[in-house]
Amino acid sequence: MSRTLSGKLVIATHNKGKLAEMRELLAPYGVEAISAGELNLPEPDETGFMFSENAAIKSRAAAKATGLPALADDSGVCVDALDGAPGLFSANWAGPGKNFAPAMERVEKELQMREATTPEQRRAHFVSALIVTWPDGHEELFEGRVFGRVVWPPRGTNGFGYDPMFLPDGHQRTFGEMSAEEKHGLPADGSEALSHRARAFQKLARALLRAKTDA
Ligand code: IMP
Secondary structure (H helix, E strand, C coil): CCCCCCEEEEECCCCHHHHHHHHHHHHHHCEEEEECCCCCCCCCCCCCCCHHHHHHHHHHHHHHHHCCCEEEEEEEEEEHHHCCCEHHHCCHHHCCCCCHHHHHHHHHHHHHHCCCCCHHHHEEEEEEEEEEECCCCCEEEEEEEEEEEECCCCCCCCCCCCHHHEEECCCCCCHHHCCHHHHHCCCCCCCCCCCHHHHHHHHHHHHHCCCHHHC
16 A cells, blocks of 8 residues: 655755755655765665666665665666666766766767767666655655757756756757756646656655645
8 A cells, every 4th residue: 555755754865966856846745854965874885787776775775774764766867879878877977076077078979989960869868766665664666757868068057967968858958957947846737847856756746745735
């Protein structure tokens, strides 16, 4: 049976960009979100072969360490012409300094090596797998995707990670040029959000969250 999330929730991330997005998404639901980073929890090794496996590694570790329900996201950008790379290794491509300028350059360099110059040859998508693990072991998984293409040079300074080089289908501006609201805001009319994480979150919210006014 599905459950309702309320009270304290650990966000199993050390990534400030993701934490900020998750806090904004959770704000209307009266859930008190604290992060694994703020609690100084160790970062578990992400040894899975799928986004959902890595998310589960993080949410299980945080739920076990805190005795609270834990929400983890594992996400990345998959470039078709690079056989899905950087994919699970999206964060690794930025190195220990988490510098995404060289990571984006690497994506571009590898596309050029494959002579991928047309929009069709530069197809890419972001994936987000969100998992909630409760301390008793109950788990629920929600996934979201957004399709588009890689542009060069990167455009815009908003967001984080690969945002400046990702142009979602049907839009003229990259994620790096969009406001937070445009990228991951939840439309009031219930229509589909834009970002992969917001899309996964909409599924999670429908299943597990109740708006504050319903309480
Ligand atoms: P994770 O912490 O292992 O899930 O790392 C995911 C990585 O994928 C991030 O560090 C970013 O490089 C990239 N990524 C995931 N979501 C986004 C996004 O919304 N915008 C830009 N980059 C993202």
